[in-house]
Amino acid sequence: MARSALLNVMVQAATKAGRSLTRDFGEVEQLQVSVKGPGDFVSAADTKAEEIIVESLQKSRPDWGFLLEEGGEIKGSDPLHRWIVDPLDGTTNFLHSLPIFAVSIGLERQGQMVAGVIYNPITEELFTAEKGSGAFMNDRRMRVAARRKLADAALCTAIPHIGSKTLGRYLEEAKIACANAAAVRGLGSAAVSLAYVAAGRLDGYWEHNLKPWDMAAGIVLIREAGGFLSDISGGDRMIETGGIIAGNETMREAIRKNIIERP
Ligand code: LIP
Numbered sequence: 001m002a003r004s005a006l007l008n009v010m011v012q013a014a015t016k017a018g019r020s021l022t023r024d025f026g027e028v029e030q031l032q033v034s035v036k037g038p039g040d041f042v043s044a045a046d047t048k049a050e051e052i053i054v055e056s057l058q059k060s061r062p063d064w065g066f067l068l069e070e071g072g073e074i075k076g077s078d079p080l081h082r083w084i085v086d087p088l089d090g091t092t093n094f095l096h097s098l099p100i101f102a103v104s105i106g107l108e109r110q111g112q113m114v115a116g117v118i119y120n121p122i123t124e125e126l127f128t129a130e131k132g133s134g135a136f137m138n139d140r141r142m143r144v145a146a147r148r149k150l151a152d153a154a155l156c157t158a159i160p161h162i163g164s165k166t167l168g169r170y171l172e173e174a175k176i177a178c179a180n181a182a183a184v185r186g187l188g189s190a191a192v193s194l195a196y197v198a199a200g201r202l203d204g205y206w207e208h209n210l211k212p213w214d215m216a217a218g219i220v221l222i223r224e225a226g227g228f229l230s231d232i233s234g235g236d237r238m239i240e241t242g243g244i245i246a247g248n249e250t251m252r253e254a255i256r257k258n259i260i261e262r263p
Contacts, residue, residue, distance in 0.1 A: 004133065010107065010115060013105060016052050021101075046087055049088055049103065054066060054068070064083060065078070069213045070087065081107065083105060084213050085105050085106075086216075088102075089213075102195070104118050104214070105118075115217075118217050127198065131220065132224075134224050145248065157173070158170075158209075173206075194222060197247060198222050203247055210242045212239045222246045227247060
């Protein structure tokens with residue numbers, strides 16, 4: 001499969017950061033037995049991966065700016081392009097040696113998401129998409145799943161953690177979802193979850209409080225895999241509101257109407 005020059009630049013940055021994360025993931029596995037745990041080590045791994053990505057992307061596109069999970073906004077001299085980067089999405093999984101995490105790099109052009117790369121360096125699954133050119137997992141074309149009924153669907157959402165203000169809403173939604181869907185999962189990485197919807201492994205995904213870097217690349221993957229996205233009210237302000245629902249068009253609307261809005 002021939003990738004565009006742009007995707008090559010993104011893949012190079014993601015895989016380079018992935019090599020660093022893989023080395024650190026090996027260390028984290030050793031640190032589980034210490035009482036202090038690997039917390040500080042993981043923050044350092046996250047920051048290191050982000051620096052690798054920034055350096056790599058800046059080398060190829062010196063004028064483009066960034067929105068970074070760790071480093072915030074870096075303005076570029078080109079006002080049209082901005083990279084949106086999460087160097088380690090699924091930090092808690094990484095911290096606990098669960099190999100469900102990813103590097104996520106999205107490209108925004110004039111306010112539109114136009115390219116995305118999500119890479120899990122442990123499974124070596126590389127998800128790529130560019131507007132108008134389709135979505136791929138490694139070299140294989142991806143399509144969202146065709147299931148239309150909640151009763152047949154494997155859905156995914158975020159399970160709240162200690163101190164989270166969303167527990168009440170989650171329990172309400174989970175009650176309906178568990179009673180109506182074939183399966184409900186929480187993977188702990190928005191980027192991986194969106195990539196899995198694009199790959200047809202999950203039928204639908206929703207979450208209320210994401211940051212732009214959690215979803216930027218995933219948005220392009222879903223659209224290019226023939227899927228649909230909306231914010232919680234059915235509009236397209238996912239990045240602005242932090243709410244997202246993804247799936248094929250029937251599944252996306254079924255999640256919104258039956259699980260989130262509830263009749
Ligand atoms: C996290 C996720 C997780 C989501 C959290 C958070 P981090 O990103 O992807 O699935 O529920 O809101 O944003 O902190 O691991 O990069």
